Amino acid sequence: MTLALEAAVLGILTGGVYALMASGLTLIFGVMRIINVGHGALVVLGAYLSFALWNRWNIDPFLSLVVTMPVMFVLGVILQIVFVRPLKTDREALSVLVTYGLALGIEGLLGYFFTSNYVQITAWYDTASFPIGSFRVAYVYVLGFLLCLAILGAMFLLLYRTSFGSAIRATMLNRTAAQLVGIDVDRVSAFAFGIGMATAAAGGVVFGITNSFNPGSHYDLISRLLTIIVLGGLGSLRGAIIAALIMLVTTDITAVVISPVWASFVFFVILVAVLLVRPQGLFGVSVRDRL
Amino acid sequence: MRLPDMRVLMGSGMVVLLAFALVLPSISPDSATTNMATFTLMYVGLATAWNIMGGYTGYISLGHAGFFGFGSYTLGLLLAKLGVAGGYTPFLFVPVAGLITALLAVLVGWFALRTRAATFVIVTIAFMFMLQLLAENLIGLTGGGSGLGFPIPPWRGDFYDIPFYYAMLVLALLGLAVSWWIRRSKFGLGLLAIRDDEDKALAVGVPAGAFKLTAFVVSAALVGMIGGVYGYYVTYIYPQFVVDPLIGISMVLMVFLGGLGTLGGPVLGAVILEPAQLWLAYHYGASRLYLVLYSAVFLLVILLMPRGIIPSVRELIARWRARAPAPQKVVAP
Numbered sequence: 001m002t003l004a005l006e007a008a009v010l011g012i013l014t015g016g017v018y019a020l021m022a023s024g025l026t027l028i029f030g031v032m033r034i035i036n037v038g039h040g041a042l043v044v045l046g047a048y049l050s051f052a053l054w055n056r057w058n059i060d061p062f063l064s065l066v067v068t069m070p071v072m073f074v075l076g077v078i079l080q081i082v083f084v085r086p087l088k089t090d091r092e093a094l095s096v097l098v099t100y101g102l103a104l105g106i107e108g109l110l111g112y113f114f115t116s117n118y119v120q121i122t123a124w125y126d127t128a129s130f131p132i133g134s135f136r137v138a139y140v141y142v143l144g145f146l147l148c149l150a151i152l153g154a155m156f157l158l159l160y161r162t163s164f165g166s167a168i169r170a171t172m173l174n175r176t177a178a179q180l181v182g183i184d185v186d187r188v189s190a191f192a193f194g195i196g197m198a199t200a201a202a203g204g205v206v207f208g209i210t211n212s213f214n215p216g217s218h219y220d221l222i223s224r225l226l227t228i229i230v231l232g233g234l235g236s237l238r239g240a241i242i243a244a245l246i247m248l249v250t251t252d253i254t255a256v257v258i259s260p261v262w263a264s265f266v267f268f269v270i271l272v273a274v275l276l277v278r279p280q281g282l283f284g285v286s287v288r289d290r291l
Numbered sequence: 292m293r294l295p296d297m298r299v300l301m302g303s304g305m306v307v308l309l310a311f312a313l314v315l316p317s318i319s320p321d322s323a324t325t326n327m328a329t330f331t332l333m334y335v336g337l338a339t340a341w342n343i344m345g346g347y348t349g350y351i352s353l354g355h356a357g358f359f360g361f362g363s364y365t366l367g368l369l370l371a372k373l374g375v376a377g378g379y380t381p382f383l384f385v386p387v388a389g390l391i392t393a394l395l396a397v398l399v400g401w402f403a404l405r406t407r408a409a410t411f412v413i414v415t416i417a418f419m420f421m422l423q424l425l426a427e428n429l430i431g432l433t434g435g436g437s438g439l440g441f442p443i444p445p446w447r448g449d450f451y452d453i454p455f456y457y458a459m460l461v462l463a464l465l466g467l468a469v470s471w472w473i474r475r476s477k478f479g480l481g482l483l484a485i486r487d488d489e490d491k492a493l494a495v496g497v498p499a500g501a502f503k504l505t506a507f508v509v510s511a512a513l514v515g516m517i518g519g520v521y522g523y524y525v526t527y528i529y530p531q532f533v534v535d536p537l538i539g540i541s542m543v544l545m546v547f548l549g550g551l552g553t554l555g556g557p558v559l560g561a562v563i564l565e566p567a568q569l570w571l572a573y574h575y576g577a578s579r580l581y582l583v584l585y586s587a588v589f590l591l592v593i594l595l596m597p598r599g600i601i602p603s604v605r606e607l608i609a610r611w612r613a614r615a616p617a618p619q620k621v622v623a624p
Contacts, residue, residue: 035409037353037416086594090551093351094597096412097547100353100540101589108582219536223420226413234409261428268421272402275414279405 006135007256011249013141014210019244020148021203021221022228023155023237024196030172030235031192034084034095040222041103042197046072046204047213048110051121061121061205062147068205069198076197080190103218110215120212121205144206151202152241155195159237168192172235224264227271233284243282246270301555312460316453325452329459329524331565333517336463337538338545338557339470340513344506345543346552347479349486350404352507354415355514356539357399357422362392362515363522363533364426367439370523377442382458385519392515393508400507404500407489419534426530438529441522455524462520466513471554473506482506486552541568548592550601559600564588 025039036042046068053064083102087094129136159165170178171188179185207213207221228247232239250270251263258266274282312332319325337359345351366388370381403414426433433439446454473479481502484492493499522528542557545564550556568585575581596603 029409033409035412083590083594087597089597092409092412093345093349093551094547094593096351096353097540097544098590098593101586101593103586104537104582104589105586108580108584108586111582112580219420223416227417230406230410230413230417234413261424265421265424265428268417268424271414271417275405275410276402279407279410281410 002134003256004253005133007252008249009132009135009137010141011252012245013137013145014252015245015248016145016148016152017203017206017210018224018228018248019241020152020199021207022225022232022240022244023152024199024203025225026229026232026235026237026240027155027168027192028196029229030237031168032080032084032091032095032189033175034087034091034099035226036099036193036196037096037222037226038099038103038106038218039196039200039225040218040220041106042072042076042200043204043207043221044213044215044218045106045110046197046201047121047208048114048204048215049201050205051114051119051208054121054123061123061209062143065147065202065205068201072197072201073194076194077190079197080193084193085186085189103222107215107218114215116214116216118212118214121208123209140209144210147202147206151199155199156237158195164188164191220264224267227267230281231271231274233281236281236283239281239283316456322449322452325456327566327569329452329456330569331562332456332459332463333521334542334545334561334565335558336459336466336517337514337542338549338561339463339466340510340517341542342546342552342557343466343470343473343513344510346546346556347473347482347486348503348506350407350503350507351412351543352415352510353412353536353539353543354399354417354419355511355542356533356535356537357415357419358392358396358511358514359518359521359538360426360528360530360534361395361422362388362518363528364433364439365391365515366519367441367522367528368432370442371439375442377444379454381442381444381523382454382520385458385462385516388519389512389516392518393512395515396508396511397504399511400504404503404507416536419536419539423530423534426534433530436530438527439522441526441528443526444523455520458520459517462513462517467554467558469509469513470557473509474554478502478505483552541565544589544592547599548596550599550603553599553601556599556601564592 021039021043025036028034028036028039049068049071050061050064053059053067054061059067079102083098084095087098123140127138128140129138131137157165159168167178167183167188168191170181170183171185171192175185178188211217224247228243229240231247232241232243247267247270251267254266255263278284315328316325319328337355341352341355366381366384369375369384369387373384375381375384399418403411403418406414427435429435444451444454473482481492481497481499484495484497485499485503489499518533522533541564545560546557547560548556548564549558549560567588571581571584571588575584
């Protein structure tokens with residue numbers, strides 16, 4: 001029982017990280033109607049950037065976000081302009097292929113520069129822990145959770161309290177109508193992609209501290225992130241956050257109660273069960289997601 | 292000049308290609324070439340099978356590698372449980388593996404096809420990783436990470452690749468025949484209607500649900516059979532190498548390169564990309580640069596030719612034809 005409780009607490013803490021990564025992915029989908037299969041690779045890229053900064057100049061991984069988040073934002077804007085914007089026909093299918101191609105390229109480049117050995121970002125706080133009741137929780141999980149909470153909060157403020165946020169939300173609701181009222185949807189799309197990348201960088205740091213990773217880690221990540229956003233309902237930020245928490249809590253509890261090897265499998269089963277009842281996901285708005 | 296009839300041109304081209312495919316093993320200089328040809332034919336079959344679902348109905352499945360791996364494991368397990376020895380007999384069980392894969396596809400299609408467009412893409416990806424996990428974790432059945440062995444074929448040296456070459460050829464031709472028949476049938480017309488507008492298709496009486504599921508199952512069964520032959524060819528299979536996302540994405544890319552929803556497109560795409568991929572793997576496989584180069588090819592294909600070779604060429608010809616027959620004026624001297 002204590003084990004399960006501990007797993008649940010850990011699940012919520014790591015769920016926050018996945019919520020951050022998944023919210024970037026679902027934001028990109030919402031604005032552009034594209035599935036960014038390369039999101040996992042970009043998270044891993046973010047992790048490697050922080051790893052390199054820490055490894056070479058001993059920069060604290062959390063502090064390195066001051067550098068990596070803007071870098072990833074700019075990279076995201078460039079990627080959107082070069083690879084996503086030119087897709088005019090059959091966007092949905094082609095975008096999957098293009099972002100998959102990007103993921104392969106990033107994986108290849110990371111493998112070239114960092115080899116395929118597993119690495120992990122370490123810092124002074126990664127082994128320190130504090131007690132909660134009968135078990136101990138590592139500081140790094142709490143710090144990561146708080147960081148993700150802060151960035152998610154900033155994202156919500158941006159989306160709901162600024163005029164640029166309104167432009168993003170308008171584009172998500174109806175691209176054509178947004179264009180008609182004078183919103184530069186191309187600019188909004190590029191910025192949304194950049195924001196998605198910046199959150200991937202932040203998620204990557206926490207992922208890199210709490211997991212060992214290699215360039216091929218993105219497959220596992222993207223399959224989890226995609227199932228999260230489908231469970232939450234494509235394009236729904238709220239859905240992505242709740243689904244991330246559900247996923248991580250169930251997988252972590254399964255890992256201690258049954259066996260770690262079945263952890264991800266249980267989540268897939270939940271996904272199938274939900275889709276049978278609600279094909280649009282928990283918070284999906286419409287059955288017809290074809291625009 | 293009158294343009295040659297496209298049909299005659301295409302028909303004779305196909306006969307020449309088929310004849311070439313039939314005699315290729317005997318004119319092939321070494322077994323490496325036969326091996327390359329075998330893998331190319333494998334992808335001709337895979338891309339053609341994927342096109343039946345992805346091209347005709349417009350439902351993009353990125354999880355076909357799951358069916359590939361499932362077919363592979365099914366054949367391997369059948370052969371192991373029945374104690375079939377290496378030789379020609381294992382090929383007889385390939386259709387059985389295809390049938391069992393079809394059953395799985397009915398189950399998967401039943402829940403996956405409740406979703407559309409983007410959600411469908413993601414559900415198929417999730418299905419593939421689910422199968423990969425199962426293959427890794429059901430150690431008692433699949434051997435988990437230590438792999439599953441097939442019976443060792445008794446053939447030696449130069450002859451070894453040839454039976455597999457012809458098995459892949461038969462499956463590729465079977466796929467093409469099915470694809471050709473579907474394209475001409477009322478069923479195929481229904482699939483195209485679903486691709487263009489599913490709700491309108493439903494409204495005019497196309498049984499969209501049954502049609503989509505049928506296309507999905509046919510496509511998966513073909514892929515499963517090819518996976519079976521592949522497993523026997525490589526004699527040892529591992530979860531991450533047969534349920535490989537790269538296999539799944541490669542067949543999709545080939546279809547897009549050749550021309551989505553066309554009969555010849557997947558063939559063309561496979562014949563161009565697979566040798567290129569093998570060449571890259573052979574020359575740069577040791578370093579990770581292989582992946583970078585492959586992704587560069589990948590991105591160039593999509594960005595430069597998003598509609599595929601065959602539709603682009605067709606459009607060119609149509610434009611050229613529209614311009615060409617300017618009637619020559621007879622000028623009086």
